[in-house]
Amino acid sequence: MSRAIVTLSATQALSKLRSKEISATELTKAVLERAKQVQVLNLFLEITEAKALEQAAAADAAYAAGNAGTLAGLPLGIKDLFCTAGIKTTAASKMLAPFVPAYESTVTAKLWAAGAVNVGKLNMDEFAMGGSGENSAFGPTRNPWDASRVPGGSSSGSAAAVAAYACFGATGSDTGGSIRQPASFTGTVGIKPTYGRCSRFGMVAFASSLDQAGVFARTTADAALLLQTIAGHDPNDSTSAPLAVPNWVGELGQANLKGLKIGLPKEYFIDALNPVIKDAVMAAAKRFAAEGAELVDVSLPSTPYAVAAYYIVAPAEAASNLARYDGMRYGLRVEGNGLIETYINSRTAGFGDEVKRRIMVGNYALSSGYYDAYYTKAMQVRTLIANEFDAVFKQVDVLFCPTAPSLPFKIGAKANDPVSLYLEDAFTIPASMAGLPGLSVPCGTAHEGDVTLPIGLQMIGPRWQEGRLLQLAQAWEQLRGTFTTPFKIY
Amino acid sequence: MAEISDAELQKLATLSRLRFEGSTLDGFRTQFDNILWLISQLKELNTEGVPPLTSTANLPSTPEREDKVTSSNNREALQKSAVKAEHGFYVVPKVVE
Numbered sequence: 001m002s003r004a005i006v007t008l009s010a011t012q013a014l015s016k017l018r019s020k021e022i023s024a025t026e027l028t029k030a031v032l033e034r035a036k037q038v039q040v041l042n043l044f045l046e047i048t049e050a051k052a053l054e055q056a057a058a059a060d061a062a063y064a065a066g067n068a069g070t071l072a073g074l075p076l077g078i079k080d081l082f083c084t085a086g087i088k089t090t091a092a093s094k095m096l097a098p099f100v101p102a103y104e105s106t107v108t109a110k111l112w113a114a115g116a117v118n119v120g121k122l123n124m125d126e127f128a129m130g131g132s133g134e135n136s137a138f139g140p141t142r143n144p145w146d147a148s149r150v151p152g153g154s155s156s157g158s159a160a161a162v163a164a165y166a167c168f169g170a171t172g173s174d175t176g177g178s179i180r181q182p183a184s185f186t187g188t189v190g191i192k193p194t195y196g197r198c199s200r201f202g203m204v205a206f207a208s209s210l211d212q213a214g215v216f217a218r219t220t221a222d223a224a225l226l227l228q229t230i231a232g233h234d235p236n237d238s239t240s241a242p243l244a245v246p247n248w249v250g251e252l253g254q255a256n257l258k259g260l261k262i263g264l265p266k267e268y269f270i271d272a273l274n275p276v277i278k279d280a281v282m283a284a285a286k287r288f289a290a291e292g293a294e295l296v297d298v299s300l301p302s303t304p305y306a307v308a309a310y311y312i313v314a315p316a317e318a319a320s321n322l323a324r325y326d327g328m329r330y331g332l333r334v335e336g337n338g339l340i341e342t343y344i345n346s347r348t349a350g351f352g353d354e355v356k357r358r359i360m361v362g363n364y365a366l367s368s369g370y371y372d373a374y375y376t377k378a379m380q381v382r383t384l385i386a387n388e389f390d391a392v393f394k395q396v397d398v399l400f401c402p403t404a405p406s407l408p409f410k411i412g413a414k415a416n417d418p419v420s421l422y423l424e425d426a427f428t429i430p431a432s433m434a435g436l437p438g439l440s441v442p443c444g445t446a447h448e449g450d451v452t453l454p455i456g457l458q459m460i461g462p463r464w465q466e467g468r469l470l471q472l473a474q475a476w477e478q479l480r481g482t483f484t485t486p487f488k489i490y
Numbered sequence: 491m492a493e494i495s496d497a498e499l500q501k502l503a504t505l506s507r508l509r510f511e512g513s514t515l516d517g518f519r520t521q522f523d524n525i526l527w528l529i530s531q532l533k534e535l536n537t538e539g540v541p542p543l544t545s546t547a548n549l550p551s552t553p554e555r556e557d558k559v560t561s562s563n564n565r566e567a568l569q570k571s572a573v574k575a576e577h578g579f580y581v582v583p584k585v586v587e
Binding site: 098099100101102103195196209235238239241302305307308309311312319326327328329330331332333335336338339340342343344345347348351353356357359360361363364365367373374376377378379380381382383384386416417418419422434435463 | 494499502503504505506507508509510517518521522524525526527528529530531532533534535537540541542543544545546547548549552553555562564567568570571572573574580582583584585
């Protein structure tokens with residue numbers, strides 16, 4: 001395996017494929033070798049080697065014939081909640097361990113249509129419920145920066161595999177921060193677009209009013225390319241927006257920092273924020289100011305209530321969505337004495353602890369007598385959060401804030417304290433609740449002992465302004481200078 | 491702190507088609523109470539007259555599509571993942587005596 005090949009950016013790799021400097025098969029073999037080498041981090045639930053080599057051969061034929069797609073021959077990883085026809089899709093749950101979908105998710109179908117190569121299905125928190133990657137039924141994912149730490153979650157394998165050079169980019173899904181927080185924890189670029197920008201068709205559902213597909217990459221240009229490929233209206237998803245996809249790749253480099261108004265929401269710079277992270281984010285904002293941007297202090301007063309509201313809305317939707325796992329048609333069935341006992345046996349054996357907690361909380365919040373006190377109240381708070389963002393975006397063009405309040409922590413450190421883990425999402429949940437696009441881009445590193453760990457800068461924009469976020473993240477990469485994730489053998 | 495009684499918890503588990511027993515139940519109880527404490531913080535916030543936001547999709551109405559046969563939902567393909575299927579039907583535990 002050539003380190004020089006696997007550490008290219010996606011954009012560079014595609015350029016070498018187009019110029020026939022390397023073949024898709026050569027590139028794919030190098031990535032597969034790297035993926036197996038770093039599998040000790042538990043990145044992939046399945047490496048789809050035969051499929052990858054078949055797709056690589058097809059890409060080579062397409063290059064030879066002159067009809068190669070925009071991503072032809074590019075090896076990518078897929079979060080294991082995107083259905084892939086004929087390839088196991090488990091959502092990292094025992095419940096779906098035997099499940100082989102008959103159909104393809106829209107997001108992955110678009111990637112394959114553009115010629116991308118499937119390296120494999122990536123580990124994650126079970127049913128996307130978690131912020132550390134530890135809730136997988138198939139073992140925790142480890143952080144490539146320090147294998148004793150979590151890579152964040154729920155898209156743990158996606159973030160870690162991109163950071164560890166086991167693929168050039170990956171799909172993820174973000175319900176309350178599941179792309180942005182692991183991107184921050186692994187030093188990758190992660191973007192969650194506006195709710196409705198990407199189709200949810202074929203994505204295993206967690207909380208349908210919040211779930212949104214997005215991507216991970218090692219550079220903003222790569223993230224723009226991947227997002228542009230998977231975005232767009234899909235009649236198979238009733239919440240998919242009937243909007244054309246802008247040319248985000250073509251618009252890169254157009255950011256005008258002079259006069260740009262950057263909002264710094266005070267509720268995101270609180271005492272609970274690690275001061276090292278605060279300093280890194282503020283330093284980035286000041287670097288923009290030095291280029292002519294204006295820093296504006298703003299307030300989003302309902303922010304402290306966003307986590308509580310989210311942990312009503314998301315579990316309530318999850319409890320409903322996961323009612324389908326009854327062991328009757330697909331997934332796990334554990335026989336019992338009669339129908340009801342079979343349901344109970346199957347669900348008790350099939351779901352992990354966090355999933356059970358959320359189902360219980362969700363059903364509690366939706367139950368008669370509590371519905372208004374919890375569920376309706378949470379939806380009202382959601383309105384307040386969305387309205388406050390709307391008001392702030394009349395004053396500023398973009399918000400800058402930390403992606404996560406803390407650095408990647410040790411595996412097991414928060415295992416028995418779900419609430420402390422929930423609070424890790426405090427800075428990513430509000431944008432999710434309002435359906436806004438958010439992006440995390442590396443803005444520095446911190447040191448804990450002899451360990452170096454990445455820090456993420458979060459940019460939040462108005463609805464449908466993914467292009468603005470991508471332009472600003474790329475402008476930041478130029479101001480910041482090169483940032484690379486460590487290339488290690490574990 | 492909000493707390494839930496054992497009876498309420500067991501009823502909720504049964505309705506959720508889940509089972510908690512012994513030490514699993516004790517551990518679960520503590521965490522569930524902590525989560526209830528977290529979500530109960532919303533009570534501090536005045537939301538009188540605020541309409542609930544059910545979706546940020548902003549669609550004027552649920553889109554409709556033509557009622558025509560498509561190639562999806564192919565029974566044979568779908569039943570390849572079935573736990574148990576015979577003659578094109580799912581086999582489930584007996585529900586009628």
